[in-house]
Amino acid sequence: MAQIRIENLHKTFDQFAAVHDSNFAIEDGTFFALLGPSGCGKTTTLRMIAGLELPTDGRILLDGEDVTFRRAAARDIAFVFQLFALYPHMNVEQNIGFPLKCQGMPRREIRERVRETARLLRIEDLLPSKTSKLSGGDRQRVALGRAMVRRPKAFLMDEPLGALDAEFRQLMCGELRDLHDRIAATTIYVTHDQLEAMSMADQIAVMNAGRIEQIGTPQEIYDRPASLFVADFIGSPPMNFLHFEAALEPGSRSVQVGNASIAVPEIREGRPSGPLVLGVRPEHIRFSDTGALRGRVFGAEYLGTTQIVTVETEPGRVRARLPSSLPVEVGEIVNLTFRASRLALFDAQTGSAIKTESHESVGHG
Amino acid sequence: MTAAARSTAHSIVEASPRVKAFAAAVVIFYALVTIAPMLWIVATAFKSQSDAIAYPPKVIFQPTLEGYVNLFTVRTRQTPDFIASLPPATTWYDKLVRKHDMVIAGPSKVMPRFINSLVIGFGSTFLAVLLGALAAYAFSRFRIPLADDLLFFILSTRMMPPVAVAIPIYLMYRQLNLTDTWTGMILLYTAVNVSLAVWLLKGFIDEIPREYEEAALVDGYTRLQALRKVVLPQAVTGIAATAIFCLIFSWNEYAFAVLLTSGDAQTMPPFIPFIIGEGGQDWPAVAAATTLFVIPIVLFTILLRRHLLRGITFGAVRK
Numbered sequence: 001m002a003q004i005r006i007e008n009l010h011k012t013f014d015q016f017a018a019v020h021d022s023n024f025a026i027e028d029g030t031f032f033a034l035l036g037p038s039g040c041g042k043t044t045t046l047r048m049i050a051g052l053e054l055p056t057d058g059r060i061l062l063d064g065e066d067v068t069f070r071r072a073a074a075r076d077i078a079f080v081f082q083l084f085a086l087y088p089h090m091n092v093e094q095n096i097g098f099p100l101k102c103q104g105m106p107r108r109e110i111r112e113r114v115r116e117t118a119r120l121l122r123i124e125d126l127l128p129s130k131t132s133k134l135s136g137g138d139r140q141r142v143a144l145g146r147a148m149v150r151r152p153k154a155f156l157m158d159e160p161l162g163a164l165d166a167e168f169r170q171l172m173c174g175e176l177r178d179l180h181d182r183i184a185a186t187t188i189y190v191t192h193d194q195l196e197a198m199s200m201a202d203q204i205a206v207m208n209a210g211r212i213e214q215i216g217t218p219q220e221i222y223d224r225p226a227s228l229f230v231a232d233f234i235g236s237p238p239m240n241f242l243h244f245e246a247a248l249e250p251g252s253r254s255v256q257v258g259n260a261s262i263a264v265p266e267i268r269e270g271r272p273s274g275p276l277v278l279g280v281r282p283e284h285i286r287f288s289d290t291g292a293l294r295g296r297v298f299g300a301e302y303l304g305t306t307q308i309v310t311v312e313t314e315p316g317r318v319r320a321r322l323p324s325s326l327p328v329e330v331g332e333i334v335n336l337t338f339r340a341s342r343l344a345l346f347d348a349q350t351g352s353a354i355k356t357e358s359h360e361s362v363g364h365g
Numbered sequence: 366m367t368a369a370a371r372s373t374a375h376s377i378v379e380a381s382p383r384v385k386a387f388a389a390a391v392v393i394f395y396a397l398v399t400i401a402p403m404l405w406i407v408a409t410a411f412k413s414q415s416d417a418i419a420y421p422p423k424v425i426f427q428p429t430l431e432g433y434v435n436l437f438t439v440r441t442r443q444t445p446d447f448i449a450s451l452p453p454a455t456t457w458y459d460k461l462v463r464k465h466d467m468v469i470a471g472p473s474k475v476m477p478r479f480i481n482s483l484v485i486g487f488g489s490t491f492l493a494v495l496l497g498a499l500a501a502y503a504f505s506r507f508r509i510p511l512a513d514d515l516l517f518f519i520l521s522t523r524m525m526p527p528v529a530v531a532i533p534i535y536l537m538y539r540q541l542n543l544t545d546t547w548t549g550m551i552l553l554y555t556a557v558n559v560s561l562a563v564w565l566l567k568g569f570i571d572e573i574p575r576e577y578e579e580a581a582l583v584d585g586y587t588r589l590q591a592l593r594k595v596v597l598p599q600a601v602t603g604i605a606a607t608a609i610f611c612l613i614f615s616w617n618e619y620a621f622a623v624l625l626t627s628g629d630a631q632t633m634p635p636f637i638p639f640i641i642g643e644g645g646q647d648w649p650a651v652a653a654a655t656t657l658f659v660i661p662i663v664l665f666t667i668l669l670r671r672h673l674l675r676g677i678t679f680g681a682v683r684k
Contacts, residue, residue, distance in 0.1 A: 052579050073585040085576035089598045102585030150584070 002063040002153035002186050003028050009058035011044055018044045020210040029184045033197035036207035042190045050079050050156050078147035082159040084139045086131040093127040096145040117149045136164045154186040194234050206230045224359050228351040231279050239279045242315040247273040258314045260292035263340035265357035275348035284339040285320035291335030300328050409652035417648040432649025434458045436475055440467040478636040489554035490611040497562025505570040519560045527557050528620045545630045554615035562607050569603025605672035633658045
């Protein structure tokens with residue numbers, strides 16, 4: 001197993017920069033997710049680490065060894081594809097054994113290793129089957145088996161659950177994490193699905209337009225987004241943004257949004273007057289008579305235990321996650337209270353988070 | 366009554382029995398129209414010379430192997446006295462020939478010509494498919510500068526009839542001493558076929574997800590190994606279809622063969638008319654030659670039929 005370091009990695013296709021000066025290090029045994037919308041450069045980054053694509057600039061280090069321009073086969077990593085890429089002209093056993101056959105391992109040993117891997121994945125009974133006869137989940141297990149059998153330094157997975165249906169995806173999420181815990185392999189997992197990333201990863205890197213916006217644990221990313229993009233991308237429904245204009249004083253504990261004075265964590269940096277954004281997660285909003293921000297209820301979506309209530313306020317539309325037992329009527333005038341300690345402030349122009357008591361150090365990529 | 370029985374509507378996906386019967390009739394009629402001449406040729410090869418030109422045409426006749434014997438041998442006419450002075454005929458074909466006051470002087474040129482056709486036809490097909498597959502793979506997988514223009518250029522070589530350049534090629538070949546050689550003919554047919562091969566195979570290789578070979582690359586294969594062991598086995602349908610099209614062209618090609626071959630490398634198409642000229646119009650021998658000429662293509666197509674059925678849709682449907 002291995003540590004993976006990426007230094008100033010850069011990739012341009014013709015004129016288009018797919019990946020901009022990325023830097024990160026993945027410690028041995030970490031489950032690392034690259035998360036972002038499609039076209040953000042996450043797959044390109046992964047393919048460069050795998051050696052399927054050559055970077056325009058920068059270095060890739062595997063256990064301290066520079067592998068930037070090494071052949072894919074010489075890197076000792078395994079790749080799991082979204083479409084599984086099981087060889088259709090081979091059965092399950094041959095598919096799993098293929099990487100060992102490439103290495104020229106004796107047939108007896110291959111057999112043994114394939115059986116051992118199949119036992120780990122609980123697919124021993126599938127070994128003689130044709131791959132075309134398998135269900136999506138079983139195909140993915142075979143693809144994982146083919147990756148594991150070589151005992152590589154690291155696993156790279158490109159949306160491995162993307163082709164499965166929702167119900168099965170959840171099951172496989174659990175299985176993948178469980179497998180990772182058992183073999184403790186360094187894993188890079190590319191996905192556009194925040195739930196997958198949040199539920200499985202130790203560390204997440206959120207990417208946007210070729211840049212890494214933030215790296216952190218799932219909780220850090222959710223609670224202390226480093227940028228407007230991350231705040232907007234993570235969470236469903238996403239964070240609410242209230243736009244306002246103000247100057248900031250270090251030590252101040254409130255901001256003036258329109259007519260309302262809203263309590264925020266202690267501000268740690270001073271700023272001249274300019275456009276700012278107050279970010280508040282839907283679950284940190286309550287209705288209360290003493291609330292500073294007034295608004296009119298626009299609509300409510302019932303979600304079982306909770307409901308998402310949309311409220312039209314002067315600085316903009318706000319969505320609140322409230323218990324569904326709370327009676328809400330459309331058109332009703334309500335006062336909103338925000339949980340002060342969980343609010344975030346952003347610079348509207350650069351999109352980056354402003355330092356506050358709860359947003360002390362924000363990990364930037 | 367069940368709902369299905371009451372309904373008068375047809376299924377959208379299944380043709381009605383009447384339509385099916387009509388379709389079958391059309392297919393059978395078409396098959397008869399195309400196969401009948403073939404059957405007539407096969408039958409003519411077993412007729413005697415007089416039966417072959419009888420009017421009205423004979424459908425039922427006394428079969429004889431004269432046509433085949435005449436095709437494979439060179440004979441000379443002799444006086445009955447001379448034939449009587451010879452030792453008695455030992456083989457069935459000697460006897461057959463002597464009935465017509467002739468003796469066999471030696472084997473005819475048909476076998477060398479047939480071998481020429483086989484070598485040139487299959488040789489150029491193999492080369493065209495091999496080069497085509499490599500080029501198609503490159504066009505399909507790599508970012509090649511001006512790829513579209515190059516592909517159009519390759520296609521444009523098909524836009525005029527090859528015979529249009531027959532004279533320049535003849536002059537060129539004479540300079541290079543390539544006229545009437547296997548090498549020359551194989552090169553020529555490969556050049557004509559390779560554009561077709563590139564275009565057909567590119568379509569098939571485009572359909573194969575590149576993840577397959579990328580998986581193989583990560584697992585330890587080189588690019589060429591991945592092509593040979595992972596991509597080509599999956600493109601076998603396309604390769605079969607392409608090979609058949611290439612073979613049919615080079616096997617049947619007449620104009621260049623007449624112009625560029627006369628002896629050593631002459632193929633069957635220009636040779637068959639020669640049979641007509643030798644000693645009267647020997648239609649059974651011509652028919653025998655034609656039958657012999659058709660056999661390899663039929664065998665090759667039957668051999669690849671399993672792949673061809675899927676391949677003929679040009680990769681339109683995902684496997």
